[in-house]
Amino acid sequence: MKFANDAVPGVSGYFPQNVPEIGTPLEKTDSMPLLFTPITIGSVTFKNRIFAAPMCQYSSDNGHATDWHLVHIGSIASRGVAAICMEATSVVPEGRISPEDAGLWTDSQMEPLKRIVNFVHAQGTKVGVQLAHAGRKASTYAPWVQHKAGAHNTASSEENGWPDEVFGPSPIPWSENYVEPKELTKDQLVEIEEAFIASIRRCQEIGFDFIEIHGAHGYLLSSFVSPLSNVRSDEFGGQLLENRLRWPLRLINRCRAVWPKPLFVRISATEWAEGPEQENGIWKQFGIEQSKIYASEMYKLGVDLVHVSSGGNWSSQKIVAGAGFQVPFAESIKQVNPERLVGVVGLIKDPKLAEQYLQDRKADIIFLARALMRNPHWPLEAAEQLGVRVKAANQYERAFYRL
Numbered sequence: 001m002k003f004a005n006d007a008v009p010g011v012s013g014y015f016p017q018n019v020p021e022i023g024t025p026l027e028k029t030d031s032m033p034l035l036f037t038p039i040t041i042g043s044v045t046f047k048n049r050i051f052a053a054p055m056c057q058y059s060s061d062n063g064h065a066t067d068w069h070l071v072h073i074g075s076i077a078s079r080g081v082a083a084i085c086m087e088a089t090s091v092v093p094e095g096r097i098s099p100e101d102a103g104l105w106t107d108s109q110m111e112p113l114k115r116i117v118n119f120v121h122a123q124g125t126k127v128g129v130q131l132a133h134a135g136r137k138a139s140t141y142a143p144w145v146q147h148k149a150g151a152h153n154t155a156s157s158e159e160n161g162w163p164d165e166v167f168g169p170s171p172i173p174w175s176e177n178y179v180e181p182k183e184l185t186k187d188q189l190v191e192i193e194e195a196f197i198a199s200i201r202r203c204q205e206i207g208f209d210f211i212e213i214h215g216a217h218g219y220l221l222s223s224f225v226s227p228l229s230n231v232r233s234d235e236f237g238g239q240l241l242e243n244r245l246r247w248p249l250r251l252i253n254r255c256r257a258v259w260p261k262p263l264f265v266r267i268s269a270t271e272w273a274e275g276p277e278q279e280n281g282i283w284k285q286f287g288i289e290q291s292k293i294y295a296s297e298m299y300k301l302g303v304d305l306v307h308v309s310s311g312g313n314w315s316s317q318k319i320v321a322g323a324g325f326q327v328p329f330a331e332s333i334k335q336v337n338p339e340r341l342v343g344v345v346g347l348i349k350d351p352k353l354a355e356q357y358l359q360d361r362k363a364d365i366i367f368l369a370r371a372l373m374r375n376p377h378w379p380l381e382a383a384e385q386l387g388v389r390v391k392a393a394n395q396y397e398r399a400f401y402r403l
Contacts, residue, residue, distance in 0.1 A: 018394055021047055021124030023080030023379050026389045033386040034358040035351065035366065039082075041304050041341060042262040044209050046082040046126055049358060050379050053307075053345045053367040054085045054130040054212065054266075056097065058142035063093065063103025065112035070119065076372055077120040077127070078393045080379030084120060085212050085264075085367075086113075088132035088219070091195040094167070095133035095220070098142045099160035104131070104199040110206050117207045123393070128210035130266065131199050131255075133192060135220030136168030136181035136229070154179040168223050169230040169237055169247075175315035183232070192220075193251050200259050210262035210304075213255060217312030221248045222268050225294060226286040226313050239283060241290055249297055256302045264343070265298055266307040267291060269329035272317035286313065288332050295333045295340075305341040306333060307367060323347050324357065331362040343367050351382030 020026070024047050025036050036048045059068040069086075076084055089102040096103060103109055113129075120127040134140075139161040140153050154177075155161025167188065168181035184192075196213075203211055215221035223229040225244050230237040236247045256263055269291040270277075277287030295306045308330040311317050319325075326346035334342045343365035348354050354366045371378055380400060383390040392400045 017122065018124060018391065020391050022078060022391050022393050023048055023050070023082065023125075024391050025383075026391055029388070033355050033383075033388055035355045035386060036383060036388055036390060039364065041210070043260070044126060044262050047124065048080075048082040048379070049365050050081045050354075050382070051343065051365050051367050052076050052081050052084040052372055053369040054087045054214075055369050055373065056087045056101065058098055058100040058144075060100055060102045063090065063096065063101070063105065064109050065102060065116060069102075069112070070116050073116050073127070074119050074123075075376050077123040077125040078396075079372075079376040080383075080390060080392070081125060081368075081372070083126040083128065083209070085210075086116075086127065086129040088130050088134075088214050089199075090132055090134065091199040092133065092192065094138060094162050094165040095135075095192075095195075096138060097132075097134045097219075098140050098145075099155060100142045100145070101134075104129070104202050105195065107202065110202050113206050121207070126209040128208050128212055128262075128264070129203060130212040130214050131196060131203075132214035133195075133220040135218075135223050136166060136172070136178065137174050137218055138166050139163055139179070153177045168220070170232055172229050172231070174218060186234070186236075189236070189247055193254050196251060196255055197258055200255060203259070208261075210264060211255070211259055212264040212266055212307060213252060214266055215248060215252075216266045216268040216307075216309045218268070218271075218314075219312075221251070222313050224248050225290070226271060227283045228271065228273060228285055228314055241283060241293065245294055245297060248294075249301065252298060252303060253301045262304045263302070264305045264307050265303050266309055267294065268310045268312055269308050269326065269333070270310050271313040272311050272319045273314045274316075274318065288329055291329065292333055292336045295342075296337055299337055299340045305343050305365065307343040307345065307365075308333060308363075309345050321347060323350065324353055327357055327362050331360075334362060334364075341365065345369060351378075351385045354382070355386055 090096040173180045270287040273285035330344035341364045344363040345367035
């Protein structure tokens with residue numbers, strides 16, 4: 001029996017190597033579901049089309065991954081997904097969503113991540129990380145943290161927050177319960193770019209297979225592209241879409257230049273604000289028409305995949321949620337860029353529906369988040385529903401294929 005440290009170069013740890021890889025079909029047929037068909041993105045081949053989306057755990061120690069992350073990510077890696085994107089990981093301390101959030105701004109944060117990456121690789125699973133800056137939604141409370149400020153959601157310095165170091169494109173708070181951000185200067189924008197580059201160099205040494213840039217959910221890049229949160233008077237803001245996209249695209253371009261492996265960008269395709277996206281030639285909110293332009297510009301820069309989500313930038317958003325509710329946004333971007341890769345996330349629970357989205361070319365990758373929290377074995381059960389037998393972990397195989 002081969003063990004991980006024998007089978008995977010550079011991987012330490014003593015646990016049986018799974019051959020064939022977990023989540024791969026045991027028998028190949030002409031009618032193989034696309035969900036379980038490999039896909040190559042750039043220089044990396046993924047064993048199927050089921051990716052774990054980034055899921056904030058609010059369980060880091062001053063930005064450092066903990067044993068919780070090893071168990072959480074490891075449990076998903078051993079259940080058959082092709083890839084895992086680790087949670088929003090800030091490139092600077094003040095870019096964290098909460099004091100308990102992940103970071104990659106210092107070298108000491110690398111070793112705990114290497115341990116996780118090595119374990120994931122030993123399961124035949126690819127792993128990436130979502131690099132992020134929370135912008136005006138930084139220094140908030142983890143969901144279960146009790147605080148003293150009543151309805152206010154910004155953590156004070158006494159609570160390990162940084163309310164005086166919250167920045168955004170314009171001094172517009174996320175809501176009345178959040179601190180008013182300071183407007184970023186042009187020099188500060190360059191500093192943030194340099195922080196992303198420094199984090200990417202750490203990603204190279206850690207051994208991540210891909211990087212996703214967080215451009216969704218009202219965090220820094222998302223707030224830059226929206227006319228509701230970016231009213232700057234310089235070349236990086238205001239009514240002109242070209243201006244609002246300028247800095248995010250510059251950042252993405254710089255990241256692409258130093259990262260040779262697959263590069264993804266997650267976006268909010270609409271912010272679910274009331275009223276039309278455009279009225280009398282004036283952009284009123286950020287929506288799918290601007291997202292199609294944004295995605296097309298990213299592809300021109302060499303982005304390998306746009307990961308389509310929505311919402312998070314307008315505190316009074318009116319989301320119309322349901323099974324696969326974000327698939328139409330992904331489909332719209334795919335139609336404009338038919339040869340480019342699009343991923344989709346959002347209440348995708350039914351494997352047959354997930355397969356149909358792929359068959360209909362509405363998306364190329366299915367991202368799952370809460371579905372995997374509820375049921376880490378979703379890939380194996382999906383295979384059963386789709387009529388294909390796939391490899392379970394050696395340690396769990398008797399639970400699936402033996403009486």
